[in-house]
Amino acid sequence: MKIGLIVPPDTPVTGGNFVSAERLQRGLNHLGLNAHVERFHPHLRDYDVYHAWNAVQVGQRLLHQGIDPEKIVVTWTGTDLWGDWAKDPGPIRHTLSSLRHQVVFTPNARKRLLADAPAWEHRVQVIPPSVDETMFCPADSSQTRDWPPLVVMAGGIRPVKRSAWAIDLVQSARKTLGIDFQLAILGPVRDGEEWERVVQAAQDKPWVQVMGEVPKEQMGTWYQRATIVLNTSRIEGVSNALMEAMSCGALIVASNIHGNRYLIEDGKTGLLFDTPEELIAAFRLTLDHPQEADEMRKNARLRILSRHLPSHEAQAYALIYRQMAWSLCSKGCGV
Template structure:
């Protein structure tokens, strides 16, 4: 823990479960801390992340070391806490909110957003749903942490995966919204078409989705494919790069998505992506060069796109190389961190409310 009195920017992550927001905070804060006094406020993050305790917010001095502090929220509850700190406890805070949602907000959320000092959107598509101007800042990837493998076979062996044969994957929360069933359905057909193909699903199902997961496992078992379509436990953010590195194709089958970071993580590791046309995927993937974006809700569309890549090894290799270059050029996390810091500094120096 660091002293809150030394911090200019507070980044809350008020959720214990692993999520896209958690991944964003874990990756961004250490990089931002190299240029500005920033710390996370969270119940459970790796020790190397600069952090302050939640309770220290109640007793911190009204002003920060540079005058105004910034409170950068990414969830409704975090906007509410920021408003309580500012308007009830009278802390000198500038409130910033990042929106990743691609749907019309509830009246409550619109009210919260209206009280923010600055709003950021993670894509042009997201910005279109807001009723106030926002700065569009795409998420970026740590291209040092997420990078192509030097020895894919060695990593596969270490992770207990087949060294030979094609490998496809789908990572994230297991539920219908995330399209896990579409991936499994397409993987069943792909296993029939490609001898030696293995498909892996990494993630967890919440209690209400446990029946959904069990149904998928039963479907795979009925096809006799338990050894080729594998369901693995959720992996910590910092262990994910190797799981991407072992893949030939990454599949993002979501029916709905806010932004969707996994295609960028996969491409940074030199892995082509097949994704549904939701979230920011069409803005992230270079169609016909780093992967394909297909109609949402269609297992057949996913299957056909993946099959087209797996059946052409030369093209698969070209897509992988292009994917890495695409992310390096357009989606580096240091660019995201720099743009956010510019907004923070503008708020810190914007004077009295």
């Protein structure tokens, strides 16, 4: 069985969809399935299954290109559900109505999708994403976190990530707490206007490092060094960066949105915030109560190990692919 894991055409190799697809590719190959990651373009290879990593940007395009709906499975990855679908589900629902296999990351995402497409009740299933816990692991006992405290923010620079706002938030924490927090922003530029906002916000602030795209093999070291891993997103599916950081035993401070609440139990596996004042309080707790912070770091790692293993993810998708293959064979053989 040949499986195409198709990501949006503009996805960088460190982008969430590409990282997810490559991780799944490795898991499927271990199961003996022939999987290949490919950016969408008009002349894709022939596959037995086309797995769209983003329902709107890839799923719709596969259908418009004439791919048999019975050969397509889509995973709703974040902005497609919480952005595109939330704004106007009608046209997307019409286009994707022929697809029998759709996947979301969380029960809440499934509930959100079915609120506007109740007829899809038996088409949508939940498969949690995973993280390679061997690549992303805690620092050994000889390593220490940076001082002054390092805040790491990982993810492509685009409006939904609100990277420029992160600079303002950390500046407020520096001023209010009187602590020389350093901020490292890691990730490729995905939107020119947001990049300009980041450049302007970072101007004359030597404590801000805008690192650009960082190879995934180096990300674990950044998470290990960080006092705090910060997420300021307006929309998330389930963040690969947060899962990787949690697997490394990092302390997460994240915006209080659906995707982040799935990973972060406030005060147990990390800290959530709605306002700048709540973020400052989270930063203060991290430094004033190191034992509580360490307990949250341990709980975050345990959360990943208990619910987000690559083998579980690969097995769940492999079952869908085999069901699709059996259905196609049954029709073709007249069963």
